[in-house]
Amino acid sequence: MAIILGPNRYGKAETRLVRVTRDGETHHLKDLNVSTSLSGAMEAVHLTGDNTAVLPTDTQKNTVYAFARKHGVDQIEDFALLLARHFTTSQPAVHHARVEIEEYAWDRVPVTGHSFTRRGGEVRTCVVHHDRDGRVSVVSGLKDLVLLNTTGSEFHGYAVDEYTTLPPATDRVLATAVHARWRHAGDTPSYGDSYARVRERLVEAFAGTHSLSLQQTLYAMGERALADCPEICEVRLVLPNRHHVAVDLSPFGLDNDNEVFNAADRPYGLIEGAVLRDDAPGPGFAWE
Known part of the structure; x- marks a missing residue:
């Protein structure tokens, strides 16, 4: 009886990101929970402990923060696509990237341009898949x-x-x-x-x-x-x-x-x- 490695993936779960965009006296707020997951030519790390193909999960977290600074955050689907495309095109061993984002909504307090109240309950969601062949899947949603x-x-x-x-x-x-x-x-x-x-x-x-x-x-x-x-x-x-x-x-x-x-x-x-x-x-x- 042969024993083989089955489907696998790894990533950084629930990276909390708050992005403030300052437009003069008026500020804009994005509050996200970002999870990334990568798969591909990862046999060696499982079978022999060779980490050559592994992009650390800490690096994935840092990429979320760096991209938020460099590119800003507008629609969560677009931000997820940007991240997923980066991972599949920058790392030869990564054949498929999955990015899931939850967005927590805030309402502006009208007295100032920089005060907000957290909107209760409903959470906006998305899951994006991107592989090295350019195939893309975007699933939007909400919960609660x-x-x-x-x-x-x-x-x-x-x-x-x-x-x-x-x-x-x-x-x-x-x-x-x-x-x-x-x-x-x-x-x-x-x-x-x-x-x-x-x-x-x-x-x-x-x-x-x-x-x-x-x-x-x-x-x-x-x-x-x-x-x-x-x-x-x-x-x-x-x-x-x-x-x-x-x-x-x-x-x-x-x-x-x-x-x-x-x-x-x-x-x-x-x-x-x-x-x-x-x-x-x-x-x-x-x-x-």
């Missing part, structure tokens, strides 16, 4: 976008067995924390504009769909984004069902007509799915 409808949601007509206790619902609270990723079909002129459009369509579809199930809402969200954003070809959504259970107030002589709820944090339903164009090209690289 919390949405809630106080009505317009039902759930009934489901399968029932001897362990079913859930009562049918014709008017319930529907809440979730959206984790969405969407794959770009090719060149996208402005990742910032594209992000804003896709995000808006996801929110519109959640709010505007009379939901018979969270699965139906998931499809409606992906369908709306694809219909209105031709630059993307596939949307993947993870929607935890943040259950809101009406509290029984009858022991206190009170009614409760869907007004008082217990927001249960666990366990929770977890709905996942992909929506894509039927002519969408293959992803080329793994999404992860």
Whole structure:
């Protein structure tokens, strides 16, 4: 029986980068979490400990900071592409680079041009792949976008067995924390504009769909984004069902007509799915 080395990669995880751009009295802030990962002709380091082909992870971290200074940071997809292209073109042993970035949003305090408040919750994301043959994959996304409808949601007509206790619902609270990723079909002129459009369509579809199930809402969200954003070809959504259970107030002589709820944090339903164009090209690289 032969023992061989399987797929492998290495990199620097979660390099925290804050880039301040000073435009006179007005400052601009970018707050990022950057993870890089490289793969290629790395057999020797695993099998014999020969580090000749290894670009240290500390160097990868320093490259993030140096590129932020030299090139600035605008859209995270563009910055990720810049880094990934650098690693695959500057190091002969690196055949593939993966760069993942999370962006934390800040809002300007109007009193000054240099004061900010951290915007809660939602995080913008991207994952970029680039190989030495010039093949590129860009996946944009967001996570922790919390949405809630106080009505317009039902759930009934489901399968029932001897362990079913859930009562049918014709008017319930529907809440979730959206984790969405969407794959770009090719060149996208402005990742910032594209992000804003896709995000808006996801929110519109959640709010505007009379939901018979969270699965139906998931499809409606992906369908709306694809219909209105031709630059993307596939949307993947993870929607935890943040259950809101009406509290029984009858022991206190009170009614409760869907007004008082217990927001249960666990366990929770977890709905996942992909929506894509039927002519969408293959992803080329793994999404992860």
